[in-house]
Amino acid sequence: MRETWRWFGPLDKISLNQVRQTGASGIVTALHEVPYGDVWQTKDIETRKSEIECAGLTWDVVESVPVHESIKRGDGNLDALFSNYRQTLKNLAEVGITTICYNFMPVLDWTRTTLNAPVANGGAALRFEMAEYAAFDIFMLGRESDEHTAEIIAAATKWWESSTEAQQEKLTISIMSGLPGEYKRYDASGLADELKKWSDFTADDLRASLSRFVAEIMPTAAELGVKMCVHPDDPPRHLFGLPRIFSSQEDFDYLVGLDPHLSNGITLCTGSLGANPKNDVPAFAARFADRIHFAHLRNVAGESDGSFQESEHLDGDVDLVAVVRHLLDEEARRCETSRDDLIIPFRPDHGHELLDDSELDAHPGYPLIGRLRGLAEIRGTIAGLGYAGARA
Structure with missing residues (x-):
């Protein structure tokens, strides 16, 4: 498994030099400044790739090439948006970046x-x-819904009636972050x-809308050798309707059924899936x-009412050791079958603010x-499972 690190580009409060000191060798990033739906130009990709390489690192995964909201809604004539998305994949592949994480969560x-x-x-x-x-x-969006139980509505009402304007603003900022x-x-x-809307x-x-996206994009991805990997919903539930x-x-069975080619793949996010107690993440x-x-590797601790908090990586509801074992076993199988993507990149996803972290004011999470x-x-964990070459 290859150690990578999420980096938000030149505006990230954490520098590439600091990332290198963590021991990670790969970077997970995107051209966040490009508006959704526009083509990522080759020169801009090359500039970002060169910046990363000058720091002694490699750009291993794009997270994300965003899917425009119009594609998710199926609005109007989408030919230009699909064409732009395919061109972005071509431009990334041209400079050797072929693992693309994306999500299909509407709005948030x-x-x-x-x-x-x-x-x-x-x-x-x-x-x-x-x-x-x-x-x-209920109170800030004013949305009518039968989503919430009577107990949750009572707790929400109690919070709302005692909350200050500053607390309400802080809640909005958290939800948007x-x-x-x-x-x-x-x-x-x-x-x-x-x-x-x-x-x-x-x-x-x-x-x-997903079916059309897969039909429009996956053949190009397969032709280019690009591995598309969709991210699970976070949290794994309907949200605000x-x-x-x-x-x-x-x-995910439905996704795989849409296109059998391995380019139609998955980002394994253990924390996202683990926030639903019905999901057996190692079995997944x-x-x-x-x-x-x-893979995004992190952990969560859930509560009976559906609340959850992000826990330490090895201390939560998800058996992360079992998950890592499955990923390492899969790498071994890929070696036996001579697949060209032998190594699965992973990054430590999110993390607690510890020591001086709060002073750095990095991106939330x-x-x-x-x-x-x-x-x-x-x-x-990887070393403890006895796998040689764990930091490939």
């Missing part, structure tokens, strides 16, 4: 209600609190307006092992020391 990316929930050792973690989520949904790069952030009223949109509608279709094993890793082209700890723990 990963979503949390708190960015700095305290943890026992004095650090801070990302948290999804059902009562706060419901308070935002999962959006990467230059993506538009919303205030509560702006998000409510955006959600109206999706009011009658169902999971089946989103699957129809928005359908989500990558939350369970059955969802075993079932889809040959489709996993990239992506501290330096907290992720370094996660990387060290995963590195030790």
